[in-house]
Amino acid sequence: MRRTWIGVAVALLPLLATAQQYPDKPVRVIVSVPAGGTPDVVARMVAPGLTNLLGQQFVIDNRGGAGGLIGAELAARAAPDGYTLLFSGPSFTILPLLQKQAAYDALKDFAPVNLVSIGPYLLITHPSVQARTVAQLIALARAEPGKLNYASAGNGSPNHLATELFKSMAGVNLTHVPYKGAPQAWTDLLGGHMNLTFSSIPPVLQHIKAGRLQLLGISSARRSPQLPEVPTISEAGVPGYEWSTWFGLLAPARTPRQIVARLNAALIEVVRAPDIKSQFEVLGYNAAGSSPADFAAFIRAESRKYAKVIKLSGVKID
Numbered sequence: 001m002r003r004t005w006i007g008v009a010v011a012l013l014p015l016l017a018t019a020q021q022y023p024d025k026p027v028r029v030i031v032s033v034p035a036g037g038t039p040d041v042v043a044r045m046v047a048p049g050l051t052n053l054l055g056q057q058f059v060i061d062n063r064g065g066a067g068g069l070i071g072a073e074l075a076a077r078a079a080p081d082g083y084t085l086l087f088s089g090p091s092f093t094i095l096p097l098l099q100k101q102a103a104y105d106a107l108k109d110f111a112p113v114n115l116v117s118i119g120p121y122l123l124i125t126h127p128s129v130q131a132r133t134v135a136q137l138i139a140l141a142r143a144e145p146g147k148l149n150y151a152s153a154g155n156g157s158p159n160h161l162a163t164e165l166f167k168s169m170a171g172v173n174l175t176h177v178p179y180k181g182a183p184q185a186w187t188d189l190l191g192g193h194m195n196l197t198f199s200s201i202p203p204v205l206q207h208i209k210a211g212r213l214q215l216l217g218i219s220s221a222r223r224s225p226q227l228p229e230v231p232t233i234s235e236a237g238v239p240g241y242e243w244s245t246w247f248g249l250l251a252p253a254r255t256p257r258q259i260v261a262r263l264n265a266a267l268i269e270v271v272r273a274p275d276i277k278s279q280f281e282v283l284g285y286n287a288a289g290s291s292p293a294d295f296a297a298f299i300r301a302e303s304r305k306y307a308k309v310i311k312l313s314g315v316k317i318d
Contacts, residue, residue, distance in 0.1 A: 032071025049270030119285035120220035151185035
């Protein structure tokens with residue numbers, strides 16, 4: 001028995017040494033959207049803190065395209081050594097449910113590290129839309145089925161599913177116009193070419209304050225402390241409606257547990273620091289800072305939720 005334990009200890013020594021030395025060179029953090037997208041904004045908020053705590057540069061590598069598929073597949077194929085990580089959100093979980101040819105499994109090919117933040121979506125319209133409340137928007141859509149269009153970041157994107165759930169629960173018909181990314185969708189909404197969309201808070205808040213976009217409701221179960229005057233969509237006309245967006249850090253599967261644990265501990269310290277926490281609050285997000293096990297359970301639950309919406313709405317990817 002003693003020899004067995006000695007053998008196990010000897011086998012673990014390289015892993016322990018790797019974890020103690022990690023990181024000893026720069027770490028690439030793949031963000032599966034172009035620069036300026038919300039995941040990119042959040043990743044760049046926390047990367048400097050990781051650099052300061054762990055003593056090596058955490059370099060953001062934007063790999064947008066195919067709704068996030070390109071970046072996720074690249075990360076899934078990377079060596080499981082902690083030097084290539086993925087910072088992503090709901091699309092990472094949604095895409096394999098819609099694309100059977102996706103070259104990764106969200107639950108099998110990644111080691112969840114940390115659920116960094118959770119936040120709501122905003123239901124926004126162009127000011128030309130003659131509705132100033134969720135109830136008025138629903139009435140307008142019911143009066144002229146299919147006339148109102150909505151922009152999304154692409155087929156199967158999180159805000160596409162958020163809107164499809166809204167359509168189903170509100171009993172309205174809206175015309176979907178998919179874009180290749182959220183920034184293009186926001187541009188056309190601002191230009192009045194699109195009527196409405198669901199968006200995370202950071203990219204559109206300044207336009208709402210300037211009156212260039214109209215805010216009707218928030219997708220969370222409770223009102224946001226940052227926007228306390230804005231009703232939830234549930235209380236404003238669609239009882240039970242709830243949707244959230246989230247962002248987290250993942251490593252390729254088979255990354256040593258010691259490295260995952262080291263990254264997790266560092267991220268918890270980063271997101272719970274008062275200055276970072278306040279930055280999240282300004283953007284309307286909660287700084288989460290979960291354990292790897294809790295993040296894995298969260299991903300499984302979100303995957304089940306997305307699968308139900310996909311089945312209910314019949315969403316398909318081109």
